[in-house]
Amino acid sequence: MKRIMTVLSLSALLVIPTTGGNVLASESNELSLERNVTENYEVDFEKWPTSDLSSEIELSVNVYTNSFSSQGFDFKSLATGKTKLSSSDSEVKSTGKTKGKTLSTVVSATTGLFKDGESLGESDKAIAIGKLTATAEKSYFSNKWKKNKFEGVTVHTATYDGVLYDDATADKFVK
Template sequence: MKKKFISSMGVALLASAAITTGVGAAESNGEDVTKTEKYSINWESEWEKAEDYGDTVEFGNSNSTSEGEFQAAASSWGSLSTGKTDVASNYITGAVSSTGTSKGKIYTTVTSATTSLKNTSSGYTVNGSKSTAIGKFTAESTAEMGGVFNTVYSGLTIHTATDSGVLYEARTLDSVLHY
């Protein structure tokens, strides 16, 4: 009888802890969604400094906060998200596209991807829409334009990962010669 009572108390305590933790995570997640949605991009400024980015990135740890703050919890998980930019040229249709993706690695992370495609000769750009995802799902943004023969096109993606109220950001860049 005593063991049964202790087991019942243990189950009740665990259930209570799980419910409390879930509510806290849901509240934090709502704040993270809002912070991610409000994040805005100055594409002119971003394109001016876009040179040395790779086409993939793993980000969202203590070394990459947008506010320069140390976040012990995030760094203990490793990175929160991965990001990628892929620029493709369709020789049949003549279109060039940039696809940017951000994939969460933690269930409580809110990620976003926003891509931009640039004709490097003329400077003309097309910006894709911001896409957001929660948890381990993938946010995908696409920008497309008609290609000009023998021209280089670059795609730049701004990735964000928000967790526990902290927004992390990263950039990836890819290019293709359209012919």
């Protein structure tokens, strides 16, 4: 009897990792799709007029719910995003952050820096998976400042269930 229990226990141990591995592999494939969609997204800063942008946003999606207590649509928060412009004696820096809110979401942040409406360039796209934070930075260095208007604009994305959602934030000051 003891031998039968040992054999059954060992059999169960052999089956569980195989099943778990398949679950992890399918989750990994799904996140791989989300990452590809995010990486292939082309950021276009001209799409986002800075006068309409706040410094913080939330990316969310309507999700159908069919539970015993309620039926209809609920908002599912995918990510939050923000832009912060900072300066020192010789530098102006735009920092954009997108923080994931669900494990099955891939988020990105790309920030651009503008001086008097002219682009000073953009950062590389920062990407994070799950509840991690994608942080993008772009700096401009100078030792001569003359009442220039600086703007930092960040395009935030969250890819969930194969669909990419985007929004933007901005921060500005005169230096």
